[in-house]
Amino acid sequence: xxxxDTRYDPRAVEQRWYDTWEQAGYFKPKExxxxxxxxxxxxxxxxxxxxxxxxxxxxxxxVLVRWHRMLGxxxxxxxxxxHAAIATQNVLEKQLAKKGSSKxxxxxxxxxxLVQQWYDTTGHTILQQMRRLGFSAxxxxxxxxxxxxxxxxxxxxxxxxxxxxxxxxxxxxVNWCPRDQSAISDLEVVFIETDDQLYYLDYPVEGGGVISxxxxxxxxxxxxxxxAVNPSDARYRDLVGRTVVLPIVHRRVPIVADExxxxxxxxxxxxxxxxxxxxxxxxxxxxxxETRNILHLDGRMDIPEVPDLDxxxxxxxxxxxxxxLRAEGAxxxxxxxxxxxxxxxxxxxxxxxxxxSQWWVRMKPLAVPAIKVAEEGSLRFHPNRWQEQYLRWxxxxxxxxxxxxxxxxHRIPVWTCAxxxxxxxxxxxxxxxxxxxxxxxxxxxxxxxxxxxALWPFxxxxxxxxxxxxAQFYPTQVLDTARDILYLWVAxxxxxxxxxxxxxxxxxxxxHGTVLAPDGRRMSKSLGTGVDPLEVIDRHGADATxxxxxxFGTSGQDIRFSExxxxxxxxxxxxxWNVTRLLSAGLPxxxxxxxxxxxTLEPADAWILGRLSAITRLVTTSFTRxxxxxxxxxxxxxxxxEFADDxxxxxxxxxxAGSASATTARAVAVHVLETTLRLLHPIMPFVTxxxxxxxxxxxxxxxxxxxxLADERLEDQRLLEEMAxxxxxxxxxxxVRHLADPTMRRQPAEVxxxxxxxxxxxxxxxxxxxxxxxLNGGLAPDAPRRAVVVGETTVTLGLPADGGAESxxxxxxxxxxxxxxxxxxxxxxxxxxxxxxxxxxxxxxxxRLAQAQETAERLQQLLGxxxx
RNA sequence: GGGCGGUUAGCUCAGCUGGUAGAGCGUCUGCUUUACACGCAGAAUGUCGGGGGUUCGAGUCCCUCACCGCCCACCA
Numbered sequence: 001x002x003x004x005d006t007r008y009d010p011r012a013v014e015q016r017w018y019d020t021w022e023q024a025g026y027f028k029p030k031e032x033x034x035x036x037x038x039x040x041x042x043x044x045x046x047x048x049x050x051x052x053x054x055x056x057x058x059x060x061x062x063v064l065v066r067w068h069r070m071l072g073x074x075x076x077x078x079x080x081x082x083h084a085a086i087a088t089q090n091v092l093e094k095q096l097a098k099k100g101s102s103k104x105x106x107x108x109x110x111x112x113x114l115v116q117q118w119y120d121t122t123g124h125t126i127l128q129q130m131r132r133l134g135f136s137a138x139x140x141x142x143x144x145x146x147x148x149x150x151x152x153x154x155x156x157x158x159x160x161x162x163x164x165x166x167x168x169x170x171x172x173x174v175n176w177c178p179r180d181q182s183a184i185s186d187l188e189v190v191f192i193e194t195d196d197q198l199y200y201l202d203y204p205v206e207g208g209g210v211i212s213x214x215x216x217x218x219x220x221x222x223x224x225x226x227x228a229v230n231p232s233d234a235r236y237r238d239l240v241g242r243t244v245v246l247p248i249v250h251r252r253v254p255i256v257a258d259e260x261x262x263x264x265x266x267x268x269x270x271x272x273x274x275x276x277x278x279x280x281x282x283x284x285x286x287x288x289x290e291t292r293n294i295l296h297l298d299g300r301m302d303i304p305e306v307p308d309l310d311x312x313x314x315x316x317x318x319x320x321x322x323x324x325l326r327a328e329g330a331x332x333x334x335x336x337x338x339x340x341x342x343x344x345x346x347x348x349x350x351x352x353x354x355x356x357s358q359w360w361v362r363m364k365p366l367a368v369p370a371i372k373v374a375e376e377g378s379l380r381f382h383p384n385r386w387q388e389q390y391l392r393w394x395x396x397x398x399x400x401x402x403x404x405x406x407x408x409x410h411r412i413p414v415w416t417c418a419x420x421x422x423x424x425x426x427x428x429x430x431x432x433x434x435x436x437x438x439x440x441x442x443x444x445x446x447x448x449x450x451x452x453x454a455l456w457p458f459x460x461x462x463x464x465x466x467x468x469x470x471a472q473f474y475p476t477q478v479l480d481t482a483r484d485i486l487y488l489w490v491a492x493x494x495x496x497x498x499x500x501x502x503x504x505x506x507x508x509x510x511x512h513g514t515v516l517a518p519d520g521r522r523m524s525k526s527l528g529t530g531v532d533p534l535e536v537i538d539r540h541g542a543d544a545t546x547x548x549x550x551x552f553g554t555s556g557q558d559i560r561f562s563e564x565x566x567x568x569x570x571x572x573x574x575x576x577w578n579v580t581r582l583l584s585a586g587l588p589x590x591x592x593x594x595x596x597x598x599x600t601l602e603p604a605d606a607w608i609l610g611r612l613s614a615i616t617r618l619v620t621t622s623f624t625r626x627x628x629x630x631x632x633x634x635x636x637x638x639x640x641x642e643f644a645d646d647x648x649x650x651x652x653x654x655x656x657a658g659s660a661s662a663t664t665a666r667a668v669a670v671h672v673l674e675t676t677l678r679l680l681h682p683i684m685p686f687v688t689x690x691x692x693x694x695x696x697x698x699x700x701x702x703x704x705x706x707x708x709l710a711d712e713r714l715e716d717q718r719l720l721e722e723m724a725x726x727x728x729x730x731x732x733x734x735x736v737r738h739l740a741d742p743t744m745r746r747q748p749a750e751v752x753x754x755x756x757x758x759x760x761x762x763x764x765x766x767x768x769x770x771x772x773x774x775l776n777g778g779l780a781p782d783a784p785r786r787a788v789v790v791g792e793t794t795v796t797l798g799l800p801a802d803g804g805a806e807s808x809x810x811x812x813x814x815x816x817x818x819x820x821x822x823x824x825x826x827x828x829x830x831x832x833x834x835x836x837x838x839x840x841x842x843x844x845x846x847x848r849l850a851q852a853q854e855t856a857e858r859l860q861q862l863l864g865x866x867x868x
Numbered sequence: 869g870g871g872c873g874g875u876u877a878g879c880u881c882a883g884c885u886g887g888u889a890g891a892g893c894g895u896c897u898g899c900u901u902u903a904c905a906c907g908c909a910g911a912a913u914g915u916c917g918g919g920g921g922u923u924c925g926a927g928u929c930c931c932u933c934a935c936c937g938c939c940c941a942c943c944a
Contacts, residue, residue: 006904191943198944215944228944260942270944279942339943385872389939392871396940483938518880520937555882557873558937562880564893571906578904585903629882633891645908652903731910738910742898772901772909823888832924841887841925848888 008577010541010570014686018131026069026703027136029473033072039476040065040077041457041506042137043489044145046084047122048091051129053515053523053561054482056533059546060512060553060628061480062135066682067623069136070707076473077136078460080143081124085409085449086180086346092118092408103407111407119146132534134542134685136703141469143460145452146410153459154452155413155426157500161361162414162424167402169414169422171357173274173281174401175342178299179349182405183358185448186398187488189351191340198337199322200267202330203227206243211236211255212332214266216339217276218325219317222249222303223294226272228283231257233268247330248306248321256287276353291355299352314352359403359412359445363495367397370495373504379494382510382626383556386486393487394495402448409446416441454492457505464500475503478626480510510626512553516560523561531561543684544569550628550683572636573687576677579644580691583669591696593674594667600660603758604766605668607723608647609714611638612672616710619679632683639676646727647672650766670696675708722758726766729757729790733771733797736788739809740799748783749773753793767795787862789813791851794858807863814859817852824849 021027029037040061045051061077069075092114096102103111127142143150161167174183199218202210211227227244229236240257253272260283261270274284274291284291296302301309301317308324309317325331342351371394373379374387381387403412414424417432418439431438455463457479461470475497481490490509497505516522517529524530536545540563547569552559601609615638622631651665674697681688681702692702699705737744749771757763768775779785779798786806788795824845827833834842 007906213944217944260944262944266944272944277942277944279944282942337943383873389872392940486939514938552881557881560880562893565880567906568892574906575904578907580903582903625884627884630884633882637891644903648903649908734909735911738898742910745899745901820888827924830924834924836924837887844887 006578006581008574008687010543010573010686011538013690014132014134014537014542017686017689018134021136021701021703022131022139024701026701027077027138028140029074029076029138030069030704032074036068036071036073037473038065038068038071038073038075039473040478040480041460041476042077042079043479043481043485044080044082044143044453044456045126046087047081047119047124047126047144048084048088049126051126051132051533053531053533055126055130056133056536056545057482057512057515057549057553058130058135058480059133059549060510061478062133062137062546062685063550063628063682064478064480064623064626065136066685066703067707069703070678070681070705072706074472076138076141076469078141078143078457078473079127079130079135079137079139080456080460081127081145082449082453083119083144083146083409085404085406085446086182088115088118089406089408090347108407115408119144129534132537132542133546136685141460145449145456149462149465150452150455150459151410152426153455153463154410154447156464157455157496158413158447158451159424159426160500166362166365167359167424168362169357169359169403171355172360172401173276173278173353174356174358175344175351176295176297176354176356177344177347177349178295178297178352179347180344180406181297183356183401183403184344184346184351185401185450188345189342190345192343193338194341196337196339196341197334198266199325199334200332201247201271201325202332203244203246203271204330205239205255206245206252209239211239211244211269212267213269213271215271216337217318219301219309219314219321220273220276220294221246221271221321221325222301222306222309223273223275223292224251224253224271225274225284225290225292226253226287227255227269228258228261228272228287229255229269230261230263231259233261233263236269247328248324254287254289256283256289258283258287275355278353281353281355293355295352295354299349314350358401359414359443361400361402363397363399366495366499367394369498370394370491373494373498378507379504380508382508382554385556386483386509386511390486390491393491400448400492402451403443403445404448405444406446409449410452412443412445412447414443416443450488450492453489454496455500457493458497458501474501474505476506478508478510479506480512482514483511484514486511508626510554511556513555513557513559516558518561518563520560536563536566539563540566540570541573541686543573543687546685547572547632547683551632552629554626554628569684572640573684575640575644576680576687576691579639579648579673580694582648583666583673584694587666587670587696593696593698594663594670596667596671597664600664601668602654602661602664603719603723603762604647604650605664606714606716607719608643608668608672610716610720611642612675613710613712613714616675616679616708617712620707620710623682628683631679635676635680635683639680643672643676646770650769653769678702678705678708681705719758722763725791725793726757726763727770729788729793729795730767730770732788732790733767733773733795736786736809737797737799740786740802744799746772746774748777748779748798749775750779750796751775751793752796755792757793771795773797789855789858789862792854794862810859810863814856814863817856817859821849821852821856824852 045055065075065077093103175189177184196216198214198216200212200214202212204210224246239255242255243252244255245252260279272280272283272289274281274289275293294301294303299314301312303310309320344351374391415429416422417437419435419437421432421434423433429440432440457476458474461474463470493505497503521529544566548566615634618634619631622628654661654665674695677688677692689702751764764775783798784800786797786799828845
């Protein structure tokens, strides 16, 4: 069917091709033609989630996946979703609340059934949305972190860690979210700058005197079990070892010396509340201080001995205790204070550190190999600077709190029997493996959702079973994600895989830029700054959206969303559509490629083939380096400007002539277009398939077409230079004509060039075609004329005379040339330059000088004639 | 407190190991030329954040300052 419309409509094309590809099974791994496999585990989005611009960035993965498919590798892109414990629990709790119920009301068993039912019925909407972007993942291998096999993998992982002694349970200070009523890990705490107050409290010292301490949380003083000073602080040396009597509760606590105390902060003395502050907890451990809990799990005060405060929320308790302290004369002063307060990154509640019994993973031994692989280079980061961030975190790693007090997630696979034997089991045990007792109870907590995510790249392939997929497709090659989960997820996959499989899960980590709103703010629903990728696709097509993502994604910088740039890629698709329209006219659809007879190539043909080879190298290199920007820029420039604007304009007369030369031109043009479409396919899969099918090609789909190979023999440097010169002459002619009379089209002209342009006749013909000149008639001897000088070539145009304007223009050009000559000459006359600069650079400057001098001489001649 | 990124044309951004400043959009001029007006042709626009240094030569390397953004940390 011939292409009639002058406009490419992505909506008429994309869905159709996607369905065709998926139904044909093109996204499933094929037998490798290279012996290589190429695997990417797609970062699993939250099952509750909707597609946002962050997911659109996964287009980078699809570019690589499609490229490797064309290279002939056995390619597998594994998709899936994550149960995202807290987020999903919140969704379901809201649903219950609407019905006036709650999870506590229905009980754990009914809740578990509800959750399972929800998993079964929820449509993984987001994976459907990803198809709109053209993602060529193998959906038949879709995984969910709550699938039966995946749960089994999680239990195996936990149990193996346990048996190696890498998991322990113990009371430690944790970040407690009073709203979610769960512990969260350090990484899930976000610190927010807050205007607060710093309270200076006077604590009476037994035997006389007071010691002043500063605190932003005065209510915690009822949990104080000590006062600490720096051991080298002379001011307090005599007080160390003595005892303070706390106001209000009138408890006696010691004054201790500890290095953690900053002499310069506040008074240099600090109240120690090991029960509710991480630093204080550590001081307490070192100094053997008592740990007192003063909070209920919902964040209310648990302090029966002070009825005035008991049961109050923290803000109320803070206000009340200030009154009480003031009444006792213990409040010295209050000053404004700005500091960071920890908040839950899920629900934004203020975190209350408290001591609680939790499950922990010992990180130090796991970190050692994870550091080694990054140092050795078997784990690489793009951009490279993330390696340092990764290493810094790994080297300073602390134990990982993996238990959450939620009702949704992977239950911790630990059972306790009546005789208090605590053991981890892969499957629910019938009896205690130590004593045989049969009244076992499972730990009520669930695992941090990142514990299961850490297994993603190998558990999705079947681990711990030794599946064929695991054998063939593991390890993966590339992991691409945003930087915010470098530690939460990427780092944890590395040490987990090294521990269980003794292998790096991926060799290259791409950290793509974060998409910001057009004004530079973070994209977020609550700010109203979010952009829906599906709407962008509706407006500009998936190809344009992908090209935009790929262009900016690998730059490593954050990216402001810019619809204009996406629009430009839509126009690019349209350009390709019209090029195809031009070339496919008169061609039978789906014909075989036309053989190119090398003997009949004209210089223009050889030139565009050479440029095609160069662009093939550029794109391939760009993909290899995980830097897609140059590939996209290069293809855009090549296809639009060199191929369409220059080459096609040049061969149009030949195409219409219907000669043997027409056959060659058509064969070359079709070949260049076909190859360009293949080079572009990983980035813009839809339009390239649509157009590829309409021109001569081999194979049933561009998805499985071979990746183009460069042929450097075609890159004739002399030809490229001569062509560049010719195009420069063309531009200069057009410029002069436009200045003289912008409405003027074709006119007579003469060309003089000491060296013939591209073998003279052909060059003159090209010049005539592109610059719209009549070169055969010659100019009448007395006709008004304009001169165009580019290097060695002079074109004399028959244009209306404009008195002084012409010589003024030439004088200006001459002046510019002379400045250039002075500049280069200055350089060459500097002995340091000629001695120290590389020979090639000096040579180039000499050549430039010669060119400029030639032009200047010619201009001088013309002016001499003109002024005479 | 420590660290990382950014600062290049009106806007959004490229510029690899130092060697004549680039793109897209926008602006201006002209053109409805049988692929494309979502187009073609032409043009204008930059003390490459400030200062210092290294070098024959610095947007690019080093030091320093300023502002913007991010990360880490036991900011009581």
